[in-house]
Amino acid sequence: MSRRILVVDDEQGIRAALTQLLEYEGYETRTASGGTEALREAEQWQPHLVFLDVKMAGMDGIETLKRLRERHPSQVVVMISGHATIQTAVEATQLGAYDILEKPLDTDRILVTLRNALGRLDLTEENAQLREHIESRFEMVGRSAGIRDLIAQIERVAATPARVLITGDNGTGKELVARALHKNSARARKPFVEVNCAAIPSELIESELFGHMKGSFTGAVQDHPGKFEQADGGTLFLDEIGDMAVAAQAKVLRVLQEGEVTRIGGTHPRHVDVRVIAATNKRLEDEIAAGRFREDLFYRLNVLPLHVPALRERREDIPQLVQHFTGQLAREGNATRVTISPDALARLTSFDWPGNVRELRNTIERLVILCTGPTVTVTDVDRLVGARNLDVGTVGAIQSARTFEEFKLSAERSFLLAKLREHDWNVAETSRALQMPRSNLYKKIERHKLERADA
16 A cells, blocks of 8 residues: 655655655655645545655744644654754654654655654554554444343443442353443553463462562562453453362462552562452352352452343344354455355254354364355355254254153154254265165165255
8 A cells, every 4th residue: 555645845855856856765755845835734644654844935834833732643654844943853753743853854864764653653553553453353243132231231330440240151252241341441551461361270270360570489480470460450350260279269369458469479469459350150059058168259240240141042133143153254354354144144044053152263264265156045054054054943852752752752853853964965975974774774764854954
């Protein structure tokens, strides 16, 4: 992409010389002879960088810079001056100028400054794209009553400093809720630090949370700040809090009570200002009754409870989630953009998704990569999703069986149907996979009246 550069100087010779140099280097260039014209060009043309003279008739460069920064805070401005003073340089820098160049202008200095300034602009744009990408990955998608209610609660809760306990099945999006709370809080510009309490061995959890001093244990080769310190001023997300060791729970409780953390091997407590958000897929009341979770910690964490509904409870959101994931995968370059046929979408909507949104996303990624054409068909779904899911009607038929014999027949029918779908109704392959004589499989297909139209 060609970068646009605006040259602002009341000397025609300077404008012409800079324009010739910049166009030779491949930049798109326009000029302005004064501050008012520069502001008009900046508004209409949106240049990536402005070379701006300090001393000009009428509106001078400093005043022009001030107005440019008010209207376009991210615009890169390089000042040029024939008699720059330290005071001028300081004022320009305070107003947001990237650099100040002295006349007569040196070609090498101009090009180095230009390369560095546009390099910083590239980095800023990449960071913005990265933030947009991250936000899209953690976007909450859905229009069901359960999701609308959850989003409304997040909006109310986020602005408060209160602790939040998020509950819900695995894969429902508890981390998304935690990130949304952080993003919409007064701590949004501070760190969001995540700790998966189930993934850290019990003997390391205290070091991970509270930090340690050099030499405090074997392998502690340097001082290490814990997650509480890393999250200072921001949000600490304790995921799977129900799996935290009881010994660590006691220390977390003390930090929440006192607002201070002491590193392992340390003697001096450190003050931390952290909002704690916890999440669990367990029923903590049952964990308390079993002696695996501290009741006092539960009450400290459960100030504002939020529950994330399972995907089976908001089945109407599945089509929107499918479209969201196909677009997301295409943007990330993981797959080409494909469409989902209405029949395939209906089949996906009929599944129960015990792994919830996480399982759905993984399945969509598999489908868009391995489907045989530009459209994901119901055949692709049956072939690639296989027997992991049973549709609602199948589950209902099994559960409604009145006798053990009826149950066996329903279960056998469901199993065979799923296996036939998995092998694209190739009876020979299915029989080999089941280690069943083909003749027996044909008999069972006839007995259960299995047909491809059933799929």
